[in-house]
Amino acid sequence: MTINPDDLYKFQEDNGYFKPNPESNKKTFTIMIPPPNVTGQLHLGHAFTMTMQDIIIRYKRMMGFDCLLLPGTDHAAIATQMIVEKQLTQKGIYRREIGRAKFLDYVWEWKAECAGNITRQLRRLGYSSDWSRERFTMDEGMSEAVKEAFIRLYNDGLIYKANRLVNWDPVMLTSVSDLEVIMKETAGSMWHIRYDIDGSDESIIVATTRPETMLGDSGVAVNPNDERFKHLIGKKAILPIIGRKIEIVGDDYADMTKGTGAVKITPAHDFNDYEVGKRHNLPVMNIFTETAKIDVKQIYDANDFVKSLDGLDRFEARKLIVEKLKELGNLVKIEPYSHQVPHAERGGAVIEPRLTEQWYCNVSEMAKKAIEFVKEEKIKFVPKMWENTFFSWLENIQPWCISRQLWWGHQIPAYYTDDGKVFVAKSLAEAQKMAGEGVHLTQDEDSLDTWFSSGLWPMSTLGWPNTEAPDYAHYFPTSTLITGFDIIFFWVARMIMFSIYFTGKAPFDTVVLHGLVRDEHGQKMSKTKGNVINPLELIDEFGIDAVRWTICTLSGQGRDMNFGRSLVENGRKFITKLRNAVNFWEQKGVKNAGDFDASKSVASTNWILDKMNKAIDSATVAIENYRYDEYAQTLYHFVWDDFCDNFIELSKTEMDGENKDVILSGAKLVLKNILKMLQPVIPFVSAELYEELGFGPAKDFIKESFAEKVSVDTSNTSDIDWMLNVISAIRNIRAEHNIGFKTELCVAFKSIPENGKNYISVIETHTNTKCGDATDDMISSVIDEKTTLLIALPSVDKNEVIAKAKAELQDVEKRIASLNAQIAKMEGKAPAQVIEDRKKSLADAISKKTQLEEIIGG
RNA sequence: GGGUGUAUAGCUCAGUUGGCUAGAGCGUUACGUUGACAUCGUAGAGGUCGGUGGUUCGAGCCCACUUACACCCACCA
Secondary structure, eight states: OOOOHHHHHHHHHHTTTTOOOTTSOSOEEEEEOOOOBTTSOOOHHHHHHHHHHHHHHHHHHHTTOEEEEEOEEBOOHHHHHHHHHHHHHHTTOOHHHHHHHHHHHHHHHHHHHHHHHHHHHHHHTTOOOOGGGOEETTSHHHHHHHHHHHHHHHHTTOEEEEEEEEEEETTTTEEEOGGGEEEEEEEEEEEEEEEEETTSSOEEEEEESOGGGGGGOOEEEEOTTOTTTGGGTTSEEEOTTTOOEEEEEEOTTSOTTSTTSEEEEOGGGOHHHHHHHHHHTOOOOOOBOTTSBBOGGGOTTOOHHHHHTTTOBHHHHHHHHHHHHHHHTOEEEEEEEEEEEEEETTTOOBOEEEEEEEEEEOOHHHHHHHHHHHHTTSSEEESTTHHHHHHHHHHTOOOEEOEESOSSSOBOOEEEETTOOEEEOSSHHHHHHHHOTTOOEEEOSOEEOHHHHHTTHHHHTTTTTOTTOHHHHHHOSOSEEEEEGGGIIIIIIHHHHHHHHHHSSOSOSEEEEEOOEEETTSOBOOTTTTOOOOHHHHHHHHOHHHHHHHHHHHOOSSSOEEEOHHHHHHHHHHHHHHHHHHHHHHHTTGGGOOOOOGGGOOHHHHHHHHHHHHHHHHHHHHHHTTOHHHHHHHHHIIIIIIIIIIIIHHHHTTTTSTTHHHHHHHHHHHHHHHHHHHTTTSHHHHHHHHHHTTSSOGGGGGGSOOOOOOOOOOTTHHHHHHHHHHHHHHHHHHHHHTOOTTEEEEEEEEEETTTTEEEEEEEEEETTSOGGGOOGGGOOOEEOTTOOGGGGOTTSOHHHHHHHHHHHHHHHHHHHHHHHHHHHHHTTTSOHHHHHHHHHHHHHHHHHHHHHHHHHHO
């Protein structure tokens, strides 16, 4: 019987298995999804984040917490608007022509389709979230939260309007925040241009990477300490081409070591120049349209040449201006120059600083609080190193430009009278009340930065601003946030700031940050490289459990994760191994085995139960510390090496004897706990096997408690470890001497209750002999504890054994010498325990030496 | 320019507060496999832990310097 994961998921979803139960008085554990953008499909990075969350949630559920995993999506203002606009443009539909309302209809249509896809994909991942609580950052409750937050911040004086230079995207025609600007190293040129000095034979040479902006120059800055130019301060330079007289000012901003030491000042198109201009009262002249084309209307002294540039793109204009300068003889030189050019994160347009009026949010106080909370460990970062990144950003935080000239998003709840008075209110009606009856009001056309609403996510999804909302009261603050490090500033920091500001509480107590998902060789996945892996295709090919398992093995230290198909193949192999082990025990009748009776336990069951206890311990520590990789590794090693390779093999020789019952019941107990530990990672296969082994219906496995340790007599477990070492050593010799060709060396293990000792027997069996047939009469030699295994192999050529022993003796002697030296140096300085250990090693080595000498001597 | 991270086997990576002879998976070599194994088992080979110097009885781990790569931030001359 196999179970279709999608069917099991659907059943569990339909029957409320993923829903929390606020009525229960269990401790809550809550994770909010980092809402994926409604811009397309989920990628592998999403699969990682979501699986990491789901593993923790499933684990915590088994640990007895009332768990809420809340799903949802983000409207992703600029990204989504761009995608939809692009699609419409291809169909010959233009946003500006159809107008805001109609355009938004299209976007909502797209959103519905896209969010539907995303949620379907999340379900296929096995994301055990409560879909009845699904949210979207632009749904009604969210709007309520956004308005409330905006109004409160406005009333508190933290949100305000200001006319400043902003990062302007001349393609999307909107402002963007500093974070949305990506600096790209770009090969360009440095143009050295000579500006003559008014009323003098002198001239000054400025260097620039953007000659076209000279049309907006209103000054030249030199360093006041620069002996070369000191005397020019206060004089005027004559702007070539136009002939405008512009002031030469002394300002520290001018760096004597950079360029020519003199820098042209274009206050309207450069953030630094803007500041310099302000300091020296230089005029601000905007020379571009909103699409970054030359706008001659704004250039009061434009001559015919400049007029001929009207409407030209900035880069086109650059060429013509450079030509002109060359022609006029003002171009001194051109050097190739590589520099950082700002690009829009979305769309990639070259950003043009532009003077506009925008809404800002002053977050400096919030940032201080956020830092305080993290320093006081009210919020912990995993891994901790990200705290530094977090601090350094918050310590230098600038006012956040929150308005966007976009249609898709939360429209700013500000209303203007015809004469420009502003009323900030939740609705037109409320604004009307404030403004007075009959006053004509229009709402601000702009919308909010998408991160403004997602910054409220952990609160707003639960019902805030209604602090009485049952979910908010019960599940806020949330527990853990799991997301990529790339949105620490965009999202994590904003959530923390907002939550503290509005509720006084941290939105979560732990932030788990993971790295980027790369390909097998650590290369970034990109379409151009063709190494992008679609998670859904992987699921189709390998099954969701194998994919989840692989994700788990790779999600560890918060570093980048290298993902390749071969790793998923390994995951699939592990699952196959598990199935085969279950299959083996089923054939042996484990289903009908009774409860494990510790009083009848034998060495091998004690041994495996002891290993199980240790596995439970280390697995628990691993997952509590978000060390998914260690969790997976612990289980892998326990299942494959301890349980399959050793316990199953050991039990084969015992299964036909009087210990059969206890072995089967022991195996059953171990199997159940293995499945329980695997449930969070591979929920579907584990559920299927759970049912197959008769533990209960697959659908209910998710509700099981987590694996628990059992009390076990460990007095004779080391015998098994010793024996495994013996077996391994025997095999080593056998392989080296090529003994046992066509035969299998079977090592049987037997507990004799009469004398309380464990014996092992080394048996040469023919391949068609059942392993389980090993019985007393097949024992060819009985080895007592500590007897060297070499003796147990009568068929070994004596000379070879001696040769080998001689070689080994040399190593042992070296080791004894080294240990002696170490111990001598340590004496009185190292901890007693360490010295003891070292002495024990020395004793072992000496005893080994004696044995070897006996062999050689004999 | 400032900051962070990484460097350990052919590849991808683990390695807790320093402590016995540095581990895993894949790959590789040899042997075996019709008895749970869509393969599996067993064994082997493979490492002066990026470099130099230091602290220590003892360093992959701590300190200083250094090299290479990656990423983040920063005022585009």
